[in-house]
Amino acid sequence: MKKTLIAFGLALSFAASSPAVAYDITSTAPVNVSAAKIALKSHDPVAYFTVGKPVLGSEKYSAEHEGAIYRFSSAENMETFKADPAKYAPQHGGFCRMGAALGKKLDGDPTLFRVDDGKLSVYSYPAALEGYSKDVSGNGANADANWPEIKNKAPKDL
Numbered sequence: 001m002k003k004t005l006i007a008f009g010l011a012l013s014f015a016a017s018s019p020a021v022a023y024d025i026t027s028t029a030p031v032n033v034s035a036a037k038i039a040l041k042s043h044d045p046v047a048y049f050t051v052g053k054p055v056l057g058s059e060k061y062s063a064e065h066e067g068a069i070y071r072f073s074s075a076e077n078m079e080t081f082k083a084d085p086a087k088y089a090p091q092h093g094g095f096c097r098m099g100a101a102l103g104k105k106l107d108g109d110p111t112l113f114r115v116d117d118g119k120l121s122v123y124s125y126p127a128a129l130e131g132y133s134k135d136v137s138g139n140g141a142n143a144d145a146n147w148p149e150i151k152n153k154a155p156k157d158l
Contacts, residue, residue, distance in 0.1 A: 023107040023155070030151040031068040032094035032108055039068035040122070043110040045088040046077035048120050054111050065089055088120065092147050096124035098132040100143035105155040116140070 023032055033039050047055035057071025061078040064070075065085040072078040081088050090108065092100045097114075099106030108122035112129045115121075116136060123129040132139045150158055 025156040026154050028152050028154050030093045031066055033068045037069050039070050039094050040090065040110045042071045044073045044077055045070055045090065045120060046080050047073055048113060048115055054113065090120045090122050092143060093151065094122055096128055097121035097143050098123055098128035098139060100146055101139040103146045103150060104158050105150055
């Protein structure tokens with residue numbers, strides 16, 4: 001476990017300093033969105049539950065929830081989301097769940113995900129997903145406990 005945390009910490013340092021980080025480190029928004037307010041980098045949140053993998057959505061099918069625009073691969077998925085957005089929106093606003101477990105808001109990669117107990121979570125990179133998966137209940141509890149404190153803070157301030 002200690003080696004995993006050290007490796008994750010090194011990767012976290014790199015991710016936080018990398019110019020390739022796609023999210024705004026100064027934003028205090030609780031949802032991880034692009035400059036155009038698109039969540040999940042245009043991936044359909046319902047598809048994770050129906051087909052079990054990330055599927056890109058279309059600009060043609062979109063819905064807003066908590067200030068974020070979600071895109072869908074079909075009208076049916078869009079309507080399913082609209083009926084119960086909290087069920088399909090990613091936990092921790094689409095920020096990395098392992099990052100939240102460590103008190104950080106890291107950019108989530110929608111191609112790295114888990115669905116646990118009917119909830120979607122995304123991760124920033126493979127080591128974050130792997131580290132989270134080694135202690136799902138402990139890391140989940142930490143993420144959930146940290147989220148109220150960090151959700152309205154800018155990533156650069158954490």
